[in-house]
Amino acid sequence: MNPQYLLVFIIISNISCTNEENNYDLKDLELNFGVKASVSRIDDNSIFFENVIYGEKARNKLDIHIPDLVSPKGLIIFFHGGAFVGGDKSDIFEEYLSSIFLKIIKKGIIIVSANYSFLDSEGSKGVLTSLEDGEKVISFLEQKRKLLNLKDEDVVLSGVSAGAGISLWNGLKDNKFERISGILAIEAQSSYNVYKWEKVFKGFNIDEMRKLYSELDEIYLNFYKGEPDGKLLEKLDYSSMMDKMDPPFYISNRAGKDLINMNNEIDFDILYHSFLHADYLRKNAIDANLNFSGIYQESPESFALRMLGAE
Numbered sequence: 001m002n003p004q005y006l007l008v009f010i011i012i013s014n015i016s017c018t019n020e021e022n023n024y025d026l027k028d029l030e031l032n033f034g035v036k037a038s039v040s041r042i043d044d045n046s047i048f049f050e051n052v053i054y055g056e057k058a059r060n061k062l063d064i065h066i067p068d069l070v071s072p073k074g075l076i077i078f079f080h081g082g083a084f085v086g087g088d089k090s091d092i093f094e095e096y097l098s099s100i101f102l103k104i105i106k107k108g109i110i111i112v113s114a115n116y117s118f119l120d121s122e123g124s125k126g127v128l129t130s131l132e133d134g135e136k137v138i139s140f141l142e143q144k145r146k147l148l149n150l151k152d153e154d155v156v157l158s159g160v161s162a163g164a165g166i167s168l169w170n171g172l173k174d175n176k177f178e179r180i181s182g183i184l185a186i187e188a189q190s191s192y193n194v195y196k197w198e199k200v201f202k203g204f205n206i207d208e209m210r211k212l213y214s215e216l217d218e219i220y221l222n223f224y225k226g227e228p229d230g231k232l233l234e235k236l237d238y239s240s241m242m243d244k245m246d247p248p249f250y251i252s253n254r255a256g257k258d259l260i261n262m263n264n265e266i267d268f269d270i271l272y273h274s275f276l277h278a279d280y281l282r283k284n285a286i287d288a289n290l291n292f293s294g295i296y297q298e299s300p301e302s303f304a305l306r307m308l309g310a311e
Contacts, residue, residue, distance in 0.1 A: 032147055033064065040065040041093050043105045054114070054140040055133065059121060062114035062137060063089050065105060066148070073108040074153040074181075074308035076101075077137060079163030080113070081187065083272065084130050084223070085120060087162070089113040097160070103301040107310045110148060112141060116166065119222050126225035127192055127236065134166035138177055154181035156304045161272060164188035165238075168249065168281075172241040182307030183249040184300055190277040192236035194220070197271075200280045201259055213266055239284050248291035250303040253278040 030036055033049045040046035046067040054060050066072070078101070080087040092101055092113040105111055116133035117124050124130075138155070145151070157167035157180060164185035169192065171183040190200050198204050210217040224232065234240075255273040259266060278294070285292045293303050305311050 029147070032144070040067075040105070042098055042101050042111065043067060046105055055136045057117050057121065057123065057133065059115045059117050060133060060136065061089070062112055062140075063092075065101075065111040065113075067105045067110065068108045069149055071108070072110050072148065072150055072153060073310040074155065075110045075112065075141065075148070075150060076104060076156045076158055076184075076304055076308070077141065077167075078111065078113045079116065079134060079137075079157075079159035079166040081159065081161030081163050084127055084162045085118050089115045091160070100299075100301045104304055107305055107308075109305070109308060109310060110150070112137070119225075124225070127223050128232070130162070131166055131169045131192075131236075134170045138170060138180075142177065142179075152179070154308050155179050156182040156184060156307050158184035158300075158304065159186070159188075161187045161189075165192060169236070169238045171249070172238045172246050174241070180247050182247050182304065184304050185249055185251050185281075186300065187253055187255070187273040188251060188277060188281070189272055190280040191239040192223075193233040194223075195233065196237060196239060196280075197277075200274070200276045201257070204259065209266075216266060239281060242284050242288035242290050244289040246288075246290050248293065248307065249281070249285070250293045250298075250300060251278045251281055252295040252300065 026037055029049070033052045035049050035051055038048045038050065040048040042065055046065050049064040049066075051061045052064060054062055078092055080089055080091040090113075091097065092111075101111055114134070114137045116137070117129045119126060119130070121129070138157075141155075155177070157171045159165070159167040165188060167183050168185055168188060171180050190196060194206050198206060206220070210220055221227075253273050253275045255270045255275065257270065257274050257276050259270055261267045282292055298306070302311070
């Protein structure tokens with residue numbers, strides 16, 4: 001027997017021995033997820049299912065890290081960053097993120113890291129396709145609640161940059177998912193109606209900037225797959241969807257505010273990740289009487305665990 005598979009078998013055997021009611025079996029889990037189990041790279045006491053298919057598109061795959069099948073304390077879903085043109089679910093293993101998620105998994109939280117369609121993926125209709133893939137991830141996992149033994153445990157959505165936007169859009173819009181208890185957004189944009197960014201950056205005019213900078217114009221047209229109409233822009237504006245019944249969010253953006261650098265070029269890190277985006281979201285939350293947190297209040301993992309009742 002493969003040594004790694006033997007270790008997984010031992011982990012599962014220990015779980016099964018203490019769980020007479022559900023009697024989880026490794027083969028049952030593998031059959032349901034359609035992949036072989038291995039050992040999690042986040043925590044070697046947890047089992048790992050890689051490249052579980054959740055949809056029909058090429059990038060509709062996710063990874064599941066399970067620390068405890070007997071009595072999991074909740075679920076956190078992570079969406080990677082990459083401006084909707086790059087990145088991967090394996091980004092969760094990078095040093096900064098893995099340190100956060102190690103603390104979370106040690107509290108008995110199931111972790112899912114998901115890929116989603118890029119702007120250039122076959123059949124993409126722009127950023128909306130990526131956002132809707134996020135919704136498919138949530139729906140898929142809701143259907144697996146019994147298998148994961150989650151019962152009534154809550155869910156936190158999380159992500160970096162583009163992934164933060166997927167989490168915010170799915171967490172703040174009206175939807176059928178009642179168990180989302182928090183949104184962890186790192187380096188987020190304030191809206192995917194980029195005309196709202198004119199309220200974020202002083203003197204910023206998107207259409208004038210598109211005329212001056214061809215790269216920005218190309219990004220804009222790829223982002224929306226052409227010129228967007230008002231209906232689409234409204235649908236993408238999660239900042240205006242907030243109300244007091246929404247889950248609290250955590251926001252942490254550290255980039256500055258000077259959009260144009262010394263070479264008279266756009267600083268895209270600032271355009272996408274400025275602290276001004278976070279300020280705009282916080283202002284809207286205050287207006288909506290919605291609770292929020294951030295790096296000056298607590299760490300990302302502390303927020304996630306608090307939202308899941310697993311401090």
